[in-house]
Amino acid sequence: MIVCAVNNITKTYGGNAIFTNLNFEIHEKDRIGLVGRNGTGKTTIFKLISGLEHCDTGVIHIMKDAKIGYLEQMPETEAGTTVIDLLKASFRELSVLDQNISSLTEKLSDPVNAERLDKLLNRLYIMQEEFREKGGYEIESKINGVLTGLGLASLRNAQFSSLSGGEKTKVGLASILLQEPDLLLLDEPTNHLDLSTMSWLEDHLQKFKGSVVIISHDRYFLDKVCNKILDLEDGELTMYHGNYTKYTELKEEQLLHDFHQYKEQQKKIKQMKEAIKRYRDWGNRGGNEKFYKKAFSIQKALDRMEKLSRPVLDRKKAQLSFEVNNRSGKDVVQMRGVAKSYGSRHLLRGIDLDIFFGDKAAIVGDNGTGKSSLVRIMLGEAPDSGKVKIGSAVHLGYLTQNGLEGYEKDTVISAFRDLVPVEEGEARHLLAKYLFYGNAVFKKVADLSGGERTRLRFAQLVHQNYNLLILDEPTNHLDIESREVLESALQQFKGTLIAVSHDRYFLNKLFTKTAVLNNGILTSYQGKYDDINGLKDESC
DSSP states (O other): OEEEEEEEEEEEETTEEEEEEEEEEEETTOEEEEEOOTTSSHHHHHHHHHTSSOOSEEEEEEOTTOOEEETTSOOOOOTTOBHHHHHHGGGHHHHHHHHHHHHHHHHHTOGGGGGGHHHHHHHHHHHHHHHHHTTGGGHHHHHHHHHHHTTOGGGTTSBGGGSOHHHHHHHHHHHHHHHOOSEEEEESTTTTOOHHHHHHHHHHHHHOSSEEEEEOOOHHHHHHHOSEEEEEETTEEEEEESOHHHHHHHHHHHHHHHHHHHHHHHHHHHHHHHHHHHHHHHHHHHOOHHHHHHHHHHHHHHHHSOOOOOOOSSOOOOOOOOOOSSOOOSEEEEEEEEEEEETTEEEEEEEEEEEETTOEEEEEOOTTSSHHHHHHHHTTOOOSEEEEEEOTTOOEEEEOTTSOOSOTTSBHHHHHHHHSOOOHHHHHHHHHTTTOOGGGGGSBGGGOOHHHHHHHHHHHHHTTTOSEEEEESTTTTOOHHHHHHHHHHHHTOOSEEEEEOOOHHHHHHHOSEEEEEETTEEEEEESOHHHHHHHHHHHO
């Protein structure tokens, strides 16, 4: 059954068409990943389906009585509303029914109603059966399951207004999941989630009864959850059946097929044009009308032909290439017995770590386990106890989670030239490699998107010739295409790489040493993320 049908919708902003005549369907039990470059209109599609915005032309049909849950629709709360109050509001209908059952139960204990006892008992039985069938007795269990799964159990009684942006997003996600809508629209749901929470969400969505459409740049998540991929490119949508990995294979095959068809058509068009010219020449030489008619007939067929657009096989991408002019010594980072506490909380307990030249090492762990604290100690912050030694000739470059800090009032070009002392013309040429073209180089850093900030910081890093890169969540804010460019550059990096990341696709592709931080203890493994998960399972 079709839950949502999108027919010939068009959306324009400021005279610029975001997309034109889009068509697709969402069926029951669909798990669709909506992918495409940043700024192509993916979130706009969600807003149109959920009714937050209206399309310029076309129509969107929603199944009768279908309930839509959209993650961006953050619940409105009154002052003093707690997290548990908000989540219980997801069961408003059942809450009213429960109150009616309680009211009816009180009436049964009143002697005045003794004559109507049978009638009241029958009503109570019917209401209790309805409450049971709709899952009323499972409310507490469902709430506790979602709170635990999303890592919100400790915030159960916290006021919603006091939460951080990331925590509010997680509570909003919990609220929507508890409502169990017929169609669930999730825009970057893995933002702010740690590895164990992502795994819980993947499992939850696989069991979800309704249909799900997900905007995400998390390729591992898309592989785990989705059975279809909607690709939004150049204002057009193409549906592929399968998960993200299957989609990449099918898209490549389709591109090669389309390019072959295009070349064959171009060959035919060339032959037709040559024939038209030839017949016209013959007509001019001999004055024979039949040659003109033949030329006219071919021209008419050529004009009627539906011309294929040339498929774009290589789109403009940021160009990253890290150079290492001077290598460091063999021992790059050495930690022995490193401990760090904040108040009564012991965040790091006797950490030992060895990073050698050429290592590609990942540090993983749930949110709040101390990964960023560990990085800050590598950068020079003093531990409470233990020793930290940075090796000889180490030239360290660091990327924060925000991509760029300390340049809010600068322009793109001035921020770049602050660390890369080149003439303005050369700076503009170099910045173009990171997709900052024309007047974009004079844009204020404060006005950049998260992805643009990260690209600018990488532009600075690339031209500093660092032999040790420490990257904190480097794929945050980057679309899939930019992540692939970054991965390719880091694969070719000849220095030492340390990264904190929740991006499991990124972890599996690049890192041969993985250190897991849990309860203040750091355990190092040789192998990629999936490999060490297998080792941990075997040891349980």
